[in-house]
Amino acid sequence: MNRRAFLHLSASSVALPSALGGCGGAEDPKPLVESPPEAELVEATVSKGPWVTILGPGTVRLRFETFEDVAVPVVIHVDDTRSELVTTTSTTNVAWAWGYEDAPTEEDLPGEYTLHDIIIDGIPTGATLEWEVQVTGLPAGSCRPNPAPSDPITVCWIADTMYPKSESVAANALLMAPDLLLHGGDFQYSSSPTDTWTSMFANLAPLLRSTVFQVCIGNHEFDGDVETSQMYDRLFSGQGSSDERWHAFTYGPVHILMLDSESGDLTDPAGAQAAWADSALSAAVAEGLIPIIAFHRPTYSLSKHWRSDTTLRDTIHELAVRHGVQIVFSGHVHGYERFVVDGIHYVVDGGGGALTYDLEEAFEEVEELRPGESDLRQVAERTHGCVELIVDAGSVFVNRINEDGETTDSFSFPTG
């Protein structure tokens, strides 16, 4: 099969070079030019990213931010096909500011920033996508954005990526060689001036160069007046096919729901998000995909972040049981806990960098309100770290890797 015939590259508001064939669909494929003229480097500096996000099957977006308001060429290779596109840009006067000059991390400075997008669709199953941004420093990377359902995959879950350990946790995550990086929210923390969006992106940069990146929203994305709109929404809007702050996507054998636990809507089983999740899970299971649910704030914990109110827990658990979900990821708690409830693994890992604390703090309160609930917790570890999920040979293997690179919890279950 000629893969070029299925490759269709587009930029949403910038005219493509005519030699690339414009935006013809798979019904009217036009071959791409093998060797367009070499792109000239633009004098611009990337301030955040780049990162690749799945929008739909075979469709991704490459996004990054620069200080300069200038469109940038990007060279794309999909397997053996080379193309050059120019970014669609959007410039915002960002008021958000955080950090301080002498901090060990880089400040978030106010000012004008330009966001760049390239949409790449028609990516063949199993293809490797390589990208190279034609600016100073030539940021480049590659990922596998559209694996086949039968392909082995490695997924990393990381959350609460704050000072002081986010850089070392990210370095451990890189050793997993993940295909897909899931961020569970709380990208930075406005109670500490050492936590900035700029430093978070810098710490994750090596991972973003080699993975697909999908994110959930956390409570700390609401810390500042303009932080939600000017940082989280501006940077991460439009994941999957959703315009909401929740989305789902298929990655090879898995279908992952990245939910919004912060809006309140998810607590209502008849609310828009739960209804959407219900239908997304139904469709995934009907396609034979492994359903996975992820969101920021956990429904089970014996730490100070336990919940007396079980409405969110009840909504999620009912969905998980009904659709055969076997693993639910959350963050928020600075450490690692794993509960098993009706055979469902509730993995809580917000150990992505922020200072840890006592994971037993609410033990007595939980037991007093709901006797026996502490027995559901299988593992607790007050350490930094992240979680590796591997799908291979008909099984899902899950490992928790702590800050020393040690595997301290492992479990597996069949995919069927």
Ligand SMILES: [Fe+2]
């Ligand atoms: Fe949180």
